[in-house]
Amino acid sequence: DVKVTQSSRYLVKRTGEKVFLECVQDMDHENMFWYRQDPGLGLRLIYFSYDVKMKEKGDIPEGYSVSREKKERFSLILESASTNQTSMYLCASSPPMGGVPSGANVLTFGAGSRLTVL
Amino acid sequence: AQKVTQAQTEISVVEKEDVTLDCVYETRDTTYYLFWYKQPPSGELVFLIRRNSFDEQNEISGRYSWNFQKSTSSFNFTITASQVVDSAVYFCALSEAGGAGSYQLTFGKGTKLSVIP
Numbered sequence: 001d002v003k004v005t006q007s008s009r010y011l012v013k014r015t016g017e018k019v020f021l022e023c024v025q026d027m028d029h030e031n032m033f034w035y036r037q038d039p040g041l042g043l044r045l046i047y048f049s050y051d052v053k054m055k056e057k058g059d060i061p062e063g064y065s066v067s068r069e070k071k072e073r074f075s076l077i078l079e080s081a082s083t084n085q086t087s088m089y090l091c092a093s094s095p096p097m098g099g100v101p102s103g104a105n106v107l108t109f110g111a112g113s114r115l116t117v118l
Numbered sequence: 119a120q121k122v123t124q125a126q127t128e129i130s131v132v133e134k135e136d137v138t139l140d141c142v143y144e145t146r147d148t149t150y151y152l153f154w155y156k157q158p159p160s161g162e163l164v165f166l167i168r169r170n171s172f173d174e175q176n177e178i179s180g181r182y183s184w185n186f187q188k189s190t191s192s193f194n195f196t197i198t199a200s201q202v203v204d205s206a207v208y209f210c211a212l213s214e215a216g217g218a219g220s221y222q223l224t225f226g227k228g229t230k231l232s233v234i235p
Contacts, residue, residue, distance in 0.1 A: 040127075042209065042227035090163065104151050104170065104213070107223065109163040 003027075004110035006091050012116045019078040021113050023091030030096050031105060032074035034058075034066065037088040037112070046089075049074055050096075081117045089113045120145045122212050124226035131200050132234050139195040139229045141210030147171075152186065152193045153211040153223065163209065169193065200233045207231070 007022035025032065033048040035058075045058030047066040055066050063085060067075045074093075078085055090112050094105035121144040131137045143152065154166040167177060169186050177184045181198045197204050210226040 040227060043225040045223070088161070092163075104168065106153070106165045106168060107155075107163070108165070109155075112161040 004091055004093055004108050006089075006110040006113045008113050009111065010114050010116075012118065013081050014118055015082060017081050017117075019081050019115065019117075021076040021078075021089055021091075021115070023074045023076070023093075023110055024072050025074075025091075025093040025108070026072065027093060027095070027108065028071065029093035029108075030071070031094045032068065033092040033094075033107065034064075034074065034076045035090040035092065036060065037090055043090065046076065078115075081115075083117050085115065086117045087115060089115060120147075120150075120212050120214055120224045122210050122224050122226035124208075124210055124229050126229045127227070128230045128232070130232045130234060133202060134199050136196060136198050137200055137231065139197075139208050139210075139231065141193045141195065141226060143191050143193065143210070143212045145212060145214060147214040149214070151213045153213070154184065154193075154195050155209045155211065155225075157207040157209065157228070159206070166195075166208075197231075200231075202233050202235055205231060205233045 004025045013019050031050050034046040035043045036046055037043050044060050046060055046064050047055055047058055049055045049068045052071050065077045091110040092107040094107050123142045150171045152169045155163045156166055157163045174186050183196045185194045207228045207230045209228045211223045213223045
């Protein structure tokens with residue numbers, strides 16, 4: 001069964017702390033994504049990566065960075081957590097589809113990491 | 119810029135009723151993809167369907183059906199004879215086929231469906 005695993009379901013951090021959210025996929029997917037989900041706002045893309053060591057900004061990258069040193073792992077980093085980063089964070093991955101536009105990719109999501117910043 | 123509107127924030131139905139979740143989209147591309155995802159209370163979004171802009175055939179999968187109408191830029195989702203297990207947040211999403219935004223899915227804000235026994 002294919003999987004995207006997020007290391008922590010629930011985290012509580014203090015303002016100013018550095019926070020690492022880890023995501024691992026076992027499907028050999030090239031593309032990986034970090035989304036943020038907030039009530040009334042839906043899902044918003046923070047960063048994505050289409051290859052090892054490659055990253056692209058999404059719609060709301062401010063206050064976040066990412067790291068992809070290995071194909072299967074995509075980390076989201078909050079350098080100095082703030083209360084407005086309290087949210088549900090969702091990781092996803094997708095394969096390239098060889099000849100089919102990448103916009104057609106189906107995402108496989110992890111179960112999410114609920115972060116509370118106090 | 120692409121946009122997806124799910125006007126229904128929350129819907130409640132009694133079990134066995136039919137329910138339709140609306141999705142209206144905006145895009146300037148002629149080639150694009152539409153998706154529906156389900157997010158049950160466990161939190162993990164699950165893919166339901168993908169449609170490309172050239173395929174306007176309606177689709178049925180068991181109790182689920184989808185009505186794609188380019189003329190009204192809508193991609194509505196109907197659940198027939200709803201069940202408690204259908205309770206979830208449902209997201210409609212749009213992706214343009216190529217170019218700089220090709221990796222990005224634009225999600226609607228979701229519709230929370232509650233099926234009451």
